[in-house]
Amino acid sequence: xxxxxxxxxxxxxxxxxxxxxxxxxxxxxxxxxxxxxxxxxxxxxxxxxxxxxxxxxxxxxxxxxxxxxxxxxxxxxxxxxxxxxxxxxxxxxxxxxxxxxxxxxxxxxxxxxxxxxxxxxxxxxxxxxxxxxxxxxxxxxxxxxxxxxxxxxxxxxxxxxxxxxxxxxxxxxxxxxxxxxxxxxxxxxxxxxxxxxxxxxxxxxxxxxxxxxxxxxxxxxxxxxxxxxxxxxxxxxxxxxxxxxxxxxxxxxxxxxxxxxxxxxxxxxxxxxxxxxxxxxxxxxxxxxxxxxxxxxxxxxxxxxxxxxxxxxxxxxxxxxxxxxxxxxxxxxxxxxxxxxxxxxxxxxxxxxxxxxxxxxxxxxxxxxxxxxxxxxxxxxxxxxxxxxxxxxxxxxxxxxxxxxxxxxxxxxxxxxxxxxxxxxxxxxxxxxxxxxxxxxxxxxxxxxxxxxxxxxxxxxxxxxxxxxxxxxxxxxxxxxxxxxxxxxx
RNA sequence: GGUCGGUUGGCCGAGUGGCUAGGCGUCGGUCUGCAAAACCGUUUACGGCGGUUCGAAUCCGCCACCGACCUCCA
Numbered sequence: 169x170x171x172x173x174x175x176x177x178x179x180x181x182x183x184x185x186x187x188x189x190x191x192x193x194x195x196x197x198x199x200x201x202x203x204x205x206x207x208x209x210x211x212x213x214x215x216x217x218x219x220x221x222x223x224x225x226x227x228x229x230x231x232x233x234x235x236x237x238x239x240x241x242x243x244x245x246x247x248x249x250x251x252x253x254x255x256x257x258x259x260x261x262x263x264x265x266x267x268x269x270x271x272x273x274x275x276x277x278x279x280x281x282x283x284x285x286x287x288x289x290x291x292x293x294x295x296x297x298x299x300x301x302x303x304x305x306x307x308x309x310x311x312x313x314x315x316x317x318x319x320x321x322x323x324x325x326x327x328x329x330x331x332x333x334x335x336x337x338x339x340x341x342x343x344x345x346x347x348x349x350x351x352x353x354x355x356x357x358x359x360x361x362x363x364x365x366x367x368x369x370x371x372x373x374x375x376x377x378x379x380x381x382x383x384x385x386x387x388x389x390x391x392x393x394x395x396x397x398x399x400x401x402x403x404x405x406x407x408x409x410x411x412x413x414x415x416x417x418x419x420x421x422x423x424x425x426x427x428x429x430x431x432x433x434x435x436x437x438x439x440x441x442x443x444x445x446x447x448x449x450x451x452x453x454x455x456x457x458x459x460x461x462x463x464x465x466x467x468x469x470x471x472x473x474x475x476x477x478x479x480x481x482x483x484x485x486x487x488x489x490x491x492x493x494x495x496x497x498x499x500x501x502x503x504x505x506x507x508x509x510x511x512x513x514x515x516x517x518x519x520x521x522x523x524x525x526x527x528x529x530x531x532x533x534x535x536x537x538x539x540x541x542x543x544x545x546x547x548x549x550x551x552x553x554x555x556x557x558x559x560x561x562x563x564x565x566x567x568x569x570x571x572x573x574x575x576x577x578x579x580x581x582x583x584x585x586x587x588x589x590x591x592x593x594x595x596x597x598x599x600x601x602x603x604x605x606x607x608x609x610x611x612x613x614x615x616x617x618x619x620x621x622x623x624x625x626x627x628x629x630x631x632x633x634x635x636x637x638x639x640x641x642x643x644x645x646x647x648x649x650x651x652x653x654x655x656x657x658x
Numbered sequence: 659g660g661u662c663g664g665u666u667g668g669c670c671g672a673g674u675g676g677c678u679a680g681g682c683g684u685c686g687g688u689c690u691g692c693a694a695a696a697c698c699g700u701u702u703a704c705g706g707c708g709g710u711u712c713g714a715a716u717c718c719g720c721c722a723c724c725g726a727c728c729u730c731c732a
Contacts, residue, residue, distance in 0.1 A: 201732075214732050244730075255730080340727075341661055347728075349660095391730095413732035418661095443732075444663090450724065454731050489681070490671060495664080495725075502670040505682030509670095512681080515695085551672050555680035562697090569689090569697050629691060636693085647695050654695090 171228050172545045175221075176493060178417065178440040179339055183547050188408045189438065194225055194232045195407035197399040197437075199416055200293070202239040203274040204255040207281045208460040209483070209498065210413075210446050210453045216484055216595075217443040217492040217548075218411050219287040223593050224544055235402050236290040240271040241297050241378050242370075243391045254388070257377045267378050271297075281463040284480040286595045292402050296394035299401070300380045303389040306397045306431060307368045315430035319359040321371035321385030327364040330426050336364075339425055339440060340418035366423055368393050392423035400428065400436060410437040414444055415452075446487075448473075448498045461498075475500040478507060481599050485510040488550040488594055513554075514598050515656075516561040517586050519568055522654065526573035531563045533581040540589050550594065557589060600657045617646070617653050624648075 173186040188194045198218045201211055218234075225232045243255050260267045282289075296303075307323050310316035315330050316323055330336055331344045347364055371385035372378075379386045399407065405428075412421065421440065428436035445452045453460050461471045469477030478486075486506035490496040536556055543552035560582060566572035574582065590596050616635060623631035636646045643658045 199732075202730095208732090210732050212732085217732095342728075343661085346660065414663095415727070415731055418727060419729090445726070445732075447725075452726065452731085456729095456731060460731095485681095486670085493663095494671080497670070499669075501668090501682080505670055507682090509681040519696090549672075551681090552679070555672070558680055565696055571697065624691085627691080633692080645694070648690075648693085649695090650689085 172541075173224070173228065174545060174547055175439060175441060176547050178442045179437075184439070186439070188230065189406060192229060192231050194230045194409065195403035196222065196225075196232055196234045196409040196411065197395070197403055197407065198234070198236045198290075198410075199395060199412035199420070200236040200238050201274075201278055202243040202255055203271050203278060204243075204259040205274060205455070206462040206464060207274075207278045208453065208455070208462045209466060210460060211278070212281070212285055212463060212483055213446055213487055213492075213496070214411065214413050214443045215282055215287050216285060216487045218441075219285075219595060220488065220492075220550060220593070221409075221411070221441070221548060222288060223595060224548065227588065227593055233292065233403060234288075234290040235292045235294065235399065237394060237398055238271075238275055238293060238295045239391070239394065240268075240275075240295050242389050242394065254376075254378065260377065268297075271295075277464070281480075284463070284467065285484050286480065286597055288595075294398045294402065296389065296398075297378070299394065299398055300389065302401055303393050303397045304369070304382055306393060306427070307389075309431045310368065310427065313430055313433075315426075316368055317361070318384055321387065322359055322367060323369040323384055324360050324365040325368055325423070325426060325430070326361065327366070327426065328362045330430055334426070334429050336426055337418075337422060340422050342418060342422070366390060366392060366419065368427075392420055392427060395420070396424045396427040396431070396436070399424075400432075405432050406434070406436055406438065408437075409439045409441060411441040411443070414442040417442060443492045444495045446498055447495050450497065453498065473500075476504075478503045479599055481596055482507045482510055484594075485513075485596060488596075489554060491547075491549060491551055493547075509554075509558075510596065513557060513561060513590065513596070514600075516564045517590065517598070518656065520564050520579065520582055520586065523564065523567055523574065523579055525576035525579055526567075527575065528573055529575045529578050530573045531567070531578055533560075533578055533585060536560050537581070537585055540585070544593070553589065553594070557586075560585060613644075613655055617655065620646075621652065 171186065174183045175186050176182070177184045196218070198214065201207060222232055222234050240256060241254065244253065256267050256270050260270045263270060265273070307316060310325065311318070311323065315326050317326055327336055327344065336344050337347070344364065348362070367390035369382060369384055369387050369389060371387045379388050399410065410421070425435070425437070447453060448459050451457065451459060461473060465471040466474065466478050466483060467480060482503060486503055487496065489506060489509070536559060539556045540553055543549045543556060563572050563574070564582065567574045616639070620632045620635040639646055639655070644655055645658050646653055646655050
């Protein structure tokens with residue numbers, strides 16, 4: 169499997185050549201959502217970023233097993249004290265639903281939104297509640313290895329003991345001694361030996377809605393455990409890629425490393441990849457800050473901050489226009505810009521279909537293609553890839569104007585370029601497509617435009633304008649060219 | 659306070675020690691019966707102060723400001 173693909177590894181803080189453990193197979197695990205409310209713009213970013221990575225790896229010929237979990241238990245409101253209320257249970261009470269109804273409801277919304285954004289579904293989408301036994305087995309391993317301890321029916325991970333042998337904090341750059349000095353004293357619960365110990369199994373309080381029997385207590389698993397358990401179950405003890413948002417590096421991913429390393433005696437993940445945040449007015453978009461916009465609100469325009477609706481592809485393009493490791497600032501102006509840019513890109517594909525070949529050529533499609541690969545190979549640089557594609561757009565438009573020339577071979581290559589990079593890899597599809605019966609509509613349009621053409625030849629502009637206006641009312645735009653006219657749905 | 663990252667033109671965003679991505683917007687032009695689109699050009703860049711260098715937005719130092727993480731957050 170040949171490739172020149174390099175990717176930034178958060179663990180080593182460097183770009184590294186991507187070399188999977190067992191080519192052509194690639195194992196990729198990405199932290200999915202906790203399904204307790206509607207997906208917002210922030211959720212779209214990792215979904216699209218890792219969709220891009222998934223698509224590119226597939227394009228390069230790898231056989232990728234893409235695992236993305238659904239967290240449906242154990243994610244507490246106040247993780248620090250390990251006493252917060254489970255997010256899903258809290259929402260269930262609020263909506264007067266069964267916890268599993270809450271999970272199903274928001275999982276459905278999430279899937280619908282992800283499909284709208286044209287992200288490919290993962291190969292496996294495991295749920296925490298479906299892996300209670302496996303998580304308990306994992307806890308037993310940690311107890312056996314001595315890195316976990318039981319206290320009052322709960323089981324905790326012993327961070328202090330772990331750090332005597334391994335490096336707790338290596339991913340996020342934290343030093344345990346410093347963390348311990350700065351941490352405040354625990355109040356109430358004294359089950360934990362150290363404030364940075366985290367729960368593997370929590371004994372349920374009376375009346376707790378989601379709980380399972382175990383040898384320790386009726387209870388539920390800790391949040392960090394599910395990812396270690398399920399990634400190893402489906403991808404093996406050592407696998408290639410683990411992804412997620414930067415905000416998960418500490419403590420979530422740090423705890424995952426500790427759990428897996430403690431249980432297996434070695435590192436599980438070879439490449440840690442983290443996407444940056446979407447900001448709004450320079451501040452992270454987050455539920456807790458109350459400045460988030462849900463995807464449905466974006467698509468419908470029904471949020472006070474939105475001046476108009478923005479289509480799923482506009483959002484996708486907007487996200488792909490920024491490098492995944494940079495913050496991306498939301499604004500109406502930026503979204504509108506993305507909308508126009510996307511339109512320009514998609515129109516060029518249509519123009520390409522209608523282009524008449526020349527006998528000679530003034531363009532070098534292969535050069536653009538090479539640059540497109542270089543952009544992706546350099547840490548998945550989608551903005552530079554788009555810049556290259558816009559160079560192709562300029563050439564296509566110029567060819568239509570006659571200032572550049574493309575042979576039939578050039579046109580075929582260019583179509584291939586668009587098909588591979590725009591559609592397959594960037595996952596950008598024409599949202600105006602699929603309206604009406606293509607064949608009949610195009611036949612009718614040809615007829616109508618022929619009549620209009622004849623009217624214009626006779627300088628009967630009243631008729632030609634009437635046709636254009638009536639078509640416009642139906643949502644069809646007509647544009648006159650040097651020879652004939654072209655049309656499209658608005 | 660600790661750790662890490664950022665500060666690029668009206669907006670969003672790439673980037674490399676010298677050849678000034680790209681998109682959107684603005685303005686002008688070409689084309690056009692009109693319109694739209696397209697094309698060509700234009701517009702104001704690299705937070706501040708020093709330093710290294712023949713040459714720095716790009717390397718180093720200091721300062722200012724912003725953000726993320728250190729509770730949950732994609």
